[in-house]
Amino acid sequence: MVEPEARLDRPSFEGFVANRGAALQRTAFLLTGDWGHAEDLLQTALARVYPRWERIVRDDPEAYVRKALVNTWSSWWRRKWRGELPTAELHDRPGIDPYTDADRRGAVATALGGLPPKQRAVIVLRFHEDLTEAQVADVLGISVGTVKSQTAKALSKLRADAALSGYGAPAAGGE
Amino acid sequence: MTPVTDEGALRTALTDLAAADQPDQPRDRLNAVRRRHLRRRAFQAGATAVVAAAAVVAGLLGTSAVGGRATEPLHRSAPGWALQWPDHRDGSVPQRVLDGAVTAWRAGGGDSHGVTPLPKPLAVVWYAGQTVASGRAVVAVFEADLGTSRRLVTATALASDVLNRHRPGTLSAPRPWTVHDAPAPDPQAPPALVGAYVRDQQPFDNWALVLTRPGNPQLTWSASGAAGGTVPMHDGLAVFEVGQVRGPVSVALQDQRSAHGTGPAAPVRVGLRGNALSQAPQLAPVADLVLGGNRLVAGMGGQGRGAAADFGLRRSRARLVLIGRCYGPGEVHLVLDDGPFRANLPCDDRQHTVSTGRLRPQPRGHLLFVDAGPLTAWSVTVARP
Numbered sequence: 001m002v003e004p005e006a007r008l009d010r011p012s013f014e015g016f017v018a019n020r021g022a023a024l025q026r027t028a029f030l031l032t033g034d035w036g037h038a039e040d041l042l043q044t045a046l047a048r049v050y051p052r053w054e055r056i057v058r059d060d061p062e063a064y065v066r067k068a069l070v071n072t073w074s075s076w077w078r079r080k081w082r083g084e085l086p087t088a089e090l091h092d093r094p095g096i097d098p099y100t101d102a103d104r105r106g107a108v109a110t111a112l113g114g115l116p117p118k119q120r121a122v123i124v125l126r127f128h129e130d131l132t133e134a135q136v137a138d139v140l141g142i143s144v145g146t147v148k149s150q151t152a153k154a155l156s157k158l159r160a161d162a163a164l165s166g167y168g169a170p171a172a173g174g175e
Numbered sequence: 176m177t178p179v180t181d182e183g184a185l186r187t188a189l190t191d192l193a194a195a196d197q198p199d200q201p202r203d204r205l206n207a208v209r210r211r212h213l214r215r216r217a218f219q220a221g222a223t224a225v226v227a228a229a230a231v232v233a234g235l236l237g238t239s240a241v242g243g244r245a246t247e248p249l250h251r252s253a254p255g256w257a258l259q260w261p262d263h264r265d266g267s268v269p270q271r272v273l274d275g276a277v278t279a280w281r282a283g284g285g286d287s288h289g290v291t292p293l294p295k296p297l298a299v300v301w302y303a304g305q306t307v308a309s310g311r312a313v314v315a316v317f318e319a320d321l322g323t324s325r326r327l328v329t330a331t332a333l334a335s336d337v338l339n340r341h342r343p344g345t346l347s348a349p350r351p352w353t354v355h356d357a358p359a360p361d362p363q364a365p366p367a368l369v370g371a372y373v374r375d376q377q378p379f380d381n382w383a384l385v386l387t388r389p390g391n392p393q394l395t396w397s398a399s400g401a402a403g404g405t406v407p408m409h410d411g412l413a414v415f416e417v418g419q420v421r422g423p424v425s426v427a428l429q430d431q432r433s434a435h436g437t438g439p440a441a442p443v444r445v446g447l448r449g450n451a452l453s454q455a456p457q458l459a460p461v462a463d464l465v466l467g468g469n470r471l472v473a474g475m476g477g478q479g480r481g482a483a484a485d486f487g488l489r490r491s492r493a494r495l496v497l498i499g500r501c502y503g504p505g506e507v508h509l510v511l512d513d514g515p516f517r518a519n520l521p522c523d524d525r526q527h528t529v530s531t532g533r534l535r536p537q538p539r540g541h542l543l544f545v546d547a548g549p550l551t552a553w554s555v556t557v558a559r560p
Contacts (some may be wrong), residue, residue: 022197034309127185132185158181
């Protein structure tokens with residue numbers, strides 16, 4: 001008996017981790033802001049989906065894993081496991097050269113880290129994972145309207161930060 | 176000029192941020208995930224109560240000598256009385272924070288002296304100082320010369336308690352370190368290993384930091400109730416996840432000679448300071464089980480809480496029997512998968528057999544959890560009647 005063709009296309013858990021691990025690790029990094037925490041988050045999320053893989057793989061495994069990733073991260077910051085110290089205002093960053101890539105990335109990371117967790121998740125899913133508003137709503141378990149409002153608030157905060165100015169500026173050479 | 180929208184700029188910024196400095200993918204990620212899964216299942220099976228760990232606890236591992244070979248040349252200047260091992264401080268913890276560990280130890284945070292503050296040491300030799308547990312904890316290992324005695328000290332703390340703060344702590348108000356100390360070992364007969372056991376905030380994810388002389392390429396460890404495994408050593412340092420340690424721990428070091436075919440050194444039993452379950456005495460194995468007319472599927476034995484045994488039979492609906500024998504206080508608790516079958520075996524040093532009923536198919540195989548007290552030795556076999 002020949003197995004249904006669709007089944008042959010389903011990735012094994014091992015294959016999925018090998019192929020998508022790096023991309024998921026990047027998403028985890030944007031959520032946590034730390035590569036060590038990102039790997040920890042990714043492994044925790046993968047361990048949660050591992051026993052359900054046979055069922056998950058019939059649909060869209062990446063969406064499921066992404067959802068587990070965000071939910072795990074949400075549970076972490078709810079329990080204040082981040083070890084981050086919230087501050088009322090961002091410190092001045094004297095000496096940052098806006099034309100240095102490393103400084104600019106650091107400034108972006110700081111700006112992203114300054115967002116409330118839900119807004120940060122919305123930004124990462126919407127603009128890094130390129131999900132639609134409906135997909136973001138599904139992952140976070142919120143309404144599309146909330147996704148829109150959270151996106152607008154987050155963009156407004158990021159606009160007020162100089163971190164993105166280097167990315168939005170015209171190419172060098174322009175007057 | 177092409178206009179760049181806010182959203183376009185943000186996409187570029189996020190892509191740049193996530194792509195820069197991305198580390199290599201860990202080679203053991205799959206195994207780490209499987210270990211987490213097993214621990215999660217064991218935890219959910221409710222075989223034992225989990226004590227939520229709010230504090231970080233450290234302890235010295237046993238320092239039984241394995242071989243006692245001459246040490247390698249040291250790449251730093253250290254006094255002759257100190258272990259000739261490298262300094263593994265990696266810069267992830269500021270020195271002022273590590274100095275707080277010395278202050279906490281002097282203030283009486285150790286477990287071998289009273290509450291009288293110790294004098295300022297004549298010299299401190301550092302062996303390790305770094306973050307572990309994905310940055311959630313800090314470990315410091317140092318040796319201090321007090322003039323009349325020398326002490327080897329391990330100290331751990333939650334990173335959130337000691338980093339990002341500016342007051343270094345005083346003798347009257349030491350920083351929140353958990354400290355263990357012991358007499359310093361003889362550098363002419365160095366111990367096989369020195370380590371710290373770091374209890375994480377997450378109940379499953381405890382860590383170990385192990386120091387040995389440089390030249391040991393890898394370390395193999397096993398513990399009743401934990402996964403065990405082999406980890407590479409880097410210049411005499413290994414930091415690895417150990418899960419929940421609930422019984423005796425064995426460690427074997429592989430040195431350069433054994434790497435060329437003579438095999439690792441014999442395992443050394445070590446007790447983890449701060450983890451009473453790891454310090455139970457080693458019990459003799461129970462007598463062999465008699466299968467009778469049953470066919471062996473899998474078997475395991477040990478002491479204390481048993482590791483989960485994945486014995487396959489994924490799609491089978493067969494009936495199985497569990498044959499077990501144990502001695503010691505209390506009973507042995509057997510849990511199949513997530514709990515459809517549970518049984519208790521009396522520990523009277525006699526063989527007992529229980530039937531599981533028909534298995535439910537499990538796509539990832541069946542798991543048997545064995546739970547017993549740390550002073551109970553047991554052997555369990557899964558068989559088909």
